Amino acid sequence: MRVLWALLAIAVWFATPVQAEVADVYDFSSRSEEQRFQQLISELRCPKCQNQNIADSNAPISEDMRNEVYRMMQDGASNEEIVDALVARFGEFIQYKPPVDQRTILLWAFPAIAAIGGFLIVVGVVWRTRRREAREQGLTDEDRSRAERILSGDQDDQASH
CATH class of the missing domain: 1.20.5 (Single alpha-helices involved in coiled-coils or other helix-helix interfaces)
Known part of the structure; x- marks a missing residue:
């Protein structure tokens, strides 16, 4: 019976995805900058995964988008400038909350x-x-x-x- 429980525990351990927090890969000067980064990447949708934000997606395109958000933040861009640049590159689909305008x-x-x-x-x-x-x-x-x-x-x- 113990062997069965041990095998079950091992199976659950292997079945559980290992999720490293994305912010750990980037160096931030302050906690507020890290929170801003987390907020931005959680509000942008992965163009490949479609129903996942770029914070949770493992797709290469999401990694590129996270890197671009980080780079633009380091260059001093505002949230609006970052979102506008990514929308210009990937389309309005990446926004979970598209702006209200004539088209939307x-x-x-x-x-x-x-x-x-x-x-x-x-x-x-x-x-x-x-x-x-x-x-x-x-x-x-x-x-x-x-x-x-x-x-x-x-x-x-x-x-x-």
């Missing part, structure tokens, strides 16, 4: 448009259903007079139907 306004507005559209559809369905039910429940004048004759005891109307 529909992307930003779509959730609100979809919610309002869904709400209007629900309201329309409820309104139509209530109108239909009201129409079906209402008696016509002919039905009302026939009901009155039946209730008054007029047997001729009952016999004819």
